[in-house]
Structures are given as C-alpha cells and as structure tokens.
Amino acid sequence: MKVNGIIxxxxxxxxxxxxxxxxxxxxxxxxxxxxxxxxxxxLLTDLAEKxxxxxxxxxxxxxxxxxxxxxxxxxxxxxSLGFVNHSPARSNVYALDKKVxxxxxxxxxxxxxxxxxxxxxxxxxxxxxxLPTNIKxxxxxxxxxxxxxxxxxxxxxxxxxxxxxxxxxxxAVGANTINALAQIKVDxxxxxxxxxxxxxxxTEFDWEVVQTKKAVINASKKTVLLCxxxxxxxxxxxxxxxxxxxxxxxxxxxxxxKKLDAFKNMNIQLL
Amino acid sequence: MKVNGIIxxxxxxxxxxxxxxxxxxxxxxxxxxxxxxxxxxxLLTDLAEKxxxxxxxxxxxxxxxxxxxxxxxxxxxxxSLGFVNHSPARSNVYALDKKVxxxxxxxxxxxxxxxxxxxxxxxxxxxxxxLPTNIKxxxxxxxxxxxxxxxxxxxxxxxxxxxxxxxxxxxAVGANTINALAQIKVDxxxxxxxxxxxxxxxTEFDWEVVQTKKAVINASKKTVLLCxxxxxxxxxxxxxxxxxxxxxxxxxxxxxxKKLDAFKNMNIQLL
DNA sequence: AAATATATTGCAAAAAACAGCAATATTTAA
DNA sequence: TTAAATATTGCTGTTTTTTGCAATATATTT
Numbered sequence: 001m002k003v004n005g006i007i008x009x010x011x012x013x014x015x016x017x018x019x020x021x022x023x024x025x026x027x028x029x030x031x032x033x034x035x036x037x038x039x040x041x042x043l044l045t046d047l048a049e050k051x052x053x054x055x056x057x058x059x060x061x062x063x064x065x066x067x068x069x070x071x072x073x074x075x076x077x078x079x080s081l082g083f084v085n086h087s088p089a090r091s092n093v094y095a096l097d098k099k100v101x102x103x104x105x106x107x108x109x110x111x112x113x114x115x116x117x118x119x120x121x122x123x124x125x126x127x128x129x130x131l132p133t134n135i136k137x138x139x140x141x142x143x144x145x146x147x148x149x150x151x152x153x154x155x156x157x158x159x160x161x162x163x164x165x166x167x168x169x170x171x172a173v174g175a176n177t178i179n180a181l182a183q184i185k186v187d188x189x190x191x192x193x194x195x196x197x198x199x200x201x202x203t204e205f206d207w208e209v210v211q212t213k214k215a216v217i218n219a220s221k222k223t224v225l226l227c228x229x230x231x232x233x234x235x236x237x238x239x240x241x242x243x244x245x246x247x248x249x250x251x252x253x254x255x256x257x258k259k260l261d262a263f264k265n266m267n268i269q270l271l
Numbered sequence: 272m273k274v275n276g277i278i279x280x281x282x283x284x285x286x287x288x289x290x291x292x293x294x295x296x297x298x299x300x301x302x303x304x305x306x307x308x309x310x311x312x313x314l315l316t317d318l319a320e321k322x323x324x325x326x327x328x329x330x331x332x333x334x335x336x337x338x339x340x341x342x343x344x345x346x347x348x349x350x351s352l353g354f355v356n357h358s359p360a361r362s363n364v365y366a367l368d369k370k371v372x373x374x375x376x377x378x379x380x381x382x383x384x385x386x387x388x389x390x391x392x393x394x395x396x397x398x399x400x401x402l403p404t405n406i407k408x409x410x411x412x413x414x415x416x417x418x419x420x421x422x423x424x425x426x427x428x429x430x431x432x433x434x435x436x437x438x439x440x441x442x443a444v445g446a447n448t449i450n451a452l453a454q455i456k457v458d459x460x461x462x463x464x465x466x467x468x469x470x471x472x473x474t475e476f477d478w479e480v481v482q483t484k485k486a487v488i489n490a491s492k493k494t495v496l497l498c499x500x501x502x503x504x505x506x507x508x509x510x511x512x513x514x515x516x517x518x519x520x521x522x523x524x525x526x527x528x529k530k531l532d533a534f535k536n537m538n539i540q541l542l
Numbered sequence: 543a544a545a546t547a548t549a550t551t552g553c554a555a556a557a558a559a560c561a562g563c564a565a566t567a568t569t570t571a572a
Numbered sequence: 573t574t575a576a577a578t579a580t581t582g583c584t585g586t587t588t589t590t591t592g593c594a595a596t597a598t599a600t601t602t
Contacts, residue, residue, distance in 0.1 A: 328591060
C-alpha cells in the first residue's frame with residue numbers, strides 16, 4: 001500500500017515538523033546553529049532525525065558551519081564554539097568566583113585577636129588571600145600555599161604546623177603533624193573537603209589527609225567547612241567526620257537555597 | 272493497522288532506548304576536566320564508572336588532555352595543573368648564575384638515602400631546584416620556597432620543620448622550630464648566611480634567624496655553607512657561629528682562588 | 543619477591559566520515 | 573516558457589575514528 005504509506009508519512013511529518021516542506025538549506029543550518037547554541041552540543045543523528053534529512057546532509061551542513069567558524073564539528077556531532085578547551089589561557093582556579101564569594105562570607109566570622117587555622121585547598125587559599133587587613137589574627141596552617149599567602153598579611157602571625165609534606169595536596173601530614181596539632185586549640189578552623197554528603201558526612205580521596213583533617217577538627221573549638229555546592233551529595237572512600245561536628249558550612253549559595261535542604265535540620269549554621 | 276504499528280514502534284523505541292546516554296568525546300573530556308578541577312585529583316577507575324565508559328577510554332581521554340596541557344596525568348589518575356605547576360617566575364635573583372654554580376657543586380656531596388636539611392635563602396633555593404633526580408633523599412627544611420620546590424622532586428621526601436614564620440626570610444623560626452630541630456640529626460645541612468668573615472665567623476642581621484641557624488647546625492653531623500664570594504669578609508650584628516663548625520664551604524670560586532686564602536688553613540673543605 | 547594495580551599494545555566491532563555517483567531540485571539563459 | 577547548467581540531496585562502498593577487550597608489560601605496594 002504505497003499510497004497509504006506515503007500519506008501516512010506526510011501526516012507524520014506534518015505533525016512532528018510542520019514546516020518541513022519549506023526547509024531550505026539556509027533554514028536548516030540556522031536550525032542547527034540554534035540547536036547547538038541551546039544545548040552546547042548536538043549529535044548528527046539527532047539532527048538528521050529532527051530535521052528529517054539524511055545524515056549526510058546534516059554532516060555537510062555542519063561541515064560548512066564549521067568552515068564558517070560558527071560552531072565546532074566533532075566526531076559524531078558538533079559543539080558550540082566555547083565548549084572545546086583549546087586555549088591555554090585559562091584561569092588557574094576552578095570556579096574562582098564562587099570560591100571568592102565563599103571566602104568573603106567566611107571571613108565575616110573573624111574577630112580581632114582570633115586564633116584560627118586554615119586548611120589547604122583552593123577555597124581555603126582564597127580565604128587566606130581575602131583575610132581582612134584590619135583584624136589582627138594568629139593563624140595556623142598546614143598548607144604551603146596558604147602559608148605563602150599569609151606571609152603577605154602584615155596583621156597576621158603565621159605558624160606553620162610542620163610534618164611530612166604531601167606532594168599532591170601540598171599540606172603537612174603524618175604523625176608529626178598530628179602530634180603538633182594535638183597541642184593547640186584554635187577558635188575557628190576553616191577546612192575544605194573533597195566530598196560532602198548530608199548522610200555520609202565529609203569524605204576524602206586520601207587516607208593520610210583524612211587523619212590530618214581529623215586532628216585539625218580536634219584542635220578547633222569550632223570547625224567551619226568551606227565548600228562549593230558542586231561537591232554536595234558526593235562521597236569517596238575515606239571518612240573524615242560526620243556533619244554534626246561542623247559548626248558552620250559556607251557555600252556560594254544563599255542559605256535558603258533548595259540545594260541545601262538536606263543540611264537544614266542538622267544544627268549547622270549555613271552561610 | 273499500519274498506524275498502530277508505527278505508533279507502537281515509536282513507543283518501543285522510547286522505552287527501550289530512552290536517551291542512549293550517548294556522549295561526545297568532547298563532552299566527556301569536558302566532564303573529566305571538570306571533575307579534576309573540582310576535586311584536584313581523580314582516579315581513572317572512578318571516572319570510568321561515573322561516565323559509564325571503559326577505563327581505556329578514560330585513559331585515552333586523560334592522555335589527550337594531558338597532551339593539551341589541561342591537566343596532569345599521573346599513575347592511576349589525573350591531577351589538576353595547579354598542583355604541579357609551581358611556575359617559579361624567579362625574575363630578580365641576584366647573581367643567579369653564581370648561585371646555580373654553587374648549587375651544582377654542593378649537590379656532588381649527596382649520596383643515595385642521605386638525610387639532609389636545606390635552609391632558606393636564594394642560594395639554598397637553587398640547590399633545592401637542582402637536586403639530582405637519581406638520588407633518593409630525605410630532606411628537611413624550614414623554608415617555604417624550598418619546600419615548594421622540593422615537592423616537585425619525585426625522589427625526595429620532604430619534611431617541613433614547623434614554627435612561626437618569619438615574614439621576610441620566609442622560614443620557620445622561634446621556640447617551636449628550635450624544639451623540633453633538637454630532635455633530629457641529619458647527615459648534611461646546607462645553610463646560607465647573611466655575612467661571613469674568616470675571623471668573626473657567620474653573622475646575621477636578624478636575631479631570630481640566628482637562633483634558628485644555631486639549632487640547624489646542632490641538628491647536623493656536617494654543615495655545608497653555601498655563599499657567594501661577595502659576602503666574604505663582611506659581618507653584622509648577631510653571630511651564628513664560628514667558621515670551625517663549618518665542614519664545607521661552597522662558593523662560585525675555584526677552591527684555589529686567592530680570595531679564599533683566609534679560609535685555607537681552617538680545616539674547612541673548600542668546593 | 544610476590545601480589546596487586548595500572549599501562550601499553552594489538553586487535554576487532556561498531557560508528558562515523560568520506561568520496562563518488564545518480565536522482566532530484568533550483569537557478570540561469572535563451 | 574523551456575532547456576541547459578548548476579546545486580542539492582541521498583545512496584553506496586570504502587576508509588577512518590572510536591571504543592572495548594585481552595594479553596602482556598610495567599609500576600606500586602606488601
């Protein structure tokens with residue numbers, strides 16, 4: 001029943017894609033561009049189906065658009081121009097703006113003559129960078145980069161907790177460090193974490209780091225967790241602590257954000 | 272019923288093949304990069320699981336990203352650039368070539384499995400930079416920049432002697448540091464000095480630094496002085512030690528240089 | 543040194559890209 | 573308007589890329 005089949009196809013086409021008949025090459029390419037802009041990526045097969053042309057046609061279209069520098073053709077599809085990271089000129093720190101925001105919020109906890117401890121990691125490093133210069137502080141740290149940063153602060157007395165240095169995390173770890181930490185008690189410690197989950201608490205990739213963080217928490221009256229929201233609801237193998245030992249959690253989100261719901265009835269101050 | 276058939280087929284397709292989770296290579300690499308930046312360090316196995324591809328694919332992706340200098344591949348995983356790229360950017364080190372020469376000569380003293388201590392200062396920093404990579408070392412230090420440099424050496428275990436950090440010398444000083452130093456004994460310590468004179472010995476501008484250097488010397492079986500010849504025959508307020516506690520003195524000069532005459536009958540090895 | 547984990551290599555299946563060709567559609571010229 | 577020229581599109585078979593697997597080699601840990 002060829003006739004019926006054709007009629008049915010036309011009907012389907014009209015339902016799924018009303019203006020198919022009038023689709024010229026230019027239109028089609030426009031539609032492709034639109035799709036790429038919208039979703040940042042697109043598969044050739046999807047495009048072919050959606051535009052109801054053969055895959056070859058789509059391929060040719062994408063090729064042309066690529067030649068015109070309107071998108072980037074990749075194996076199996078296309079991505080928007082910004083998507084492919086070719087350029088070496090990238091900011092060194094991931095999500096720097098978020099981390100700066102977190103650091104600013106965290107620094108409001110500081111009082112004159114506070115004794116604090118700043119952990120390693122890029123977020124904590126931002127805190128070190130943004131420490132207010134009008135408040136006199138005594139600051140312990142285990143992190144080489146944080147220490148470097150703190151040396152630039154005239155109002156901060158910096159004490160480095162020594163120990164074996166971990167190549168990856170650039171912090172002091174090991175028995176030595178833990179012993180030294182056992183002898184101090186700071187007002188606030190500001191720590192980062194690799195992973196955090198409302199149920200499983202803070203977890204890490206590295207066992208040694210976990211031991212050190214535990215010692216840090218023990219050495220603090222109050223522990224403040226600095227953590228960008230992307231890390232929420234993730235976990236790894238080694239557990240640092242439960243969330244109930246954390247006094248304050250600082251993310252880049254507003255405290256009432258829905259993503260923080262899981263942390264709201266836990267006696268944690270959200271900042 | 273052709274109509275029913277087609278509709279049913281569509282339905283089946285949707286059920287059996289909901290989204291196919293098809294991912295473009297670029298997307299996947301983007302995700303990998305994101306994960307690395309987020310957590311600083313990831314395992315290939317974790318990536319493979321998370322992205323639902325084989326470990327081979329992840330490995331190949333990471334390899335490519337490494338080749339593009341977007342991350343650093345390590346055994347079993349990847350780390351973000353920030354953790355290994357301490358781009359030194361040492362621009363204005365005075366008499367750098369001389370100090371490099373000194374460091375090279377000093378490094379000939381090293382043996383496999385030596386336990387050494389490297390002091391602060393630009394000359395010692397050059398030594399840290401030029402440590403041979405074929406000799407396994409355990410290396411103590413009080414200097415932040417030296418520690419940073421040592422972390423880039425895969426064959427060196429680095430232990431930082433903690434303490435209050437001195438802002439201008441970027442080394443740990445104070446009672447804490449001296450206590451910690453009292454508990455170790457290294458094969459060689461490599462120290463710098465502000466001023467040296469055949470008669471008055473090693474002297475410094477800073478009293479705290481002197482105390483620390485004394486403790487360093489006590490913590491060493493042999494003490495090696497790294498010192499550019501310009502500092503010879505100069506002195507300052509606070510005395511670190513006499514020259515007879517120095518085992519080896521390394522300058523950029525040849526050992527038989529006339530400028531070293533004053534040090535030749537002092538039981539000091541000249542290098 | 544043994545045991546485990548990770549890398550490397552070659553290979554094969556699947557997917558995608560490509561090139562050439564024929565059918566159709568569109569434009570141009572008479 | 574018609575006919576020729578040109579462009580577009582879909583199809584075929586071939587080549588290339590991607591991916592996963594297995595065997596082997598290397599690295600790391602105990």
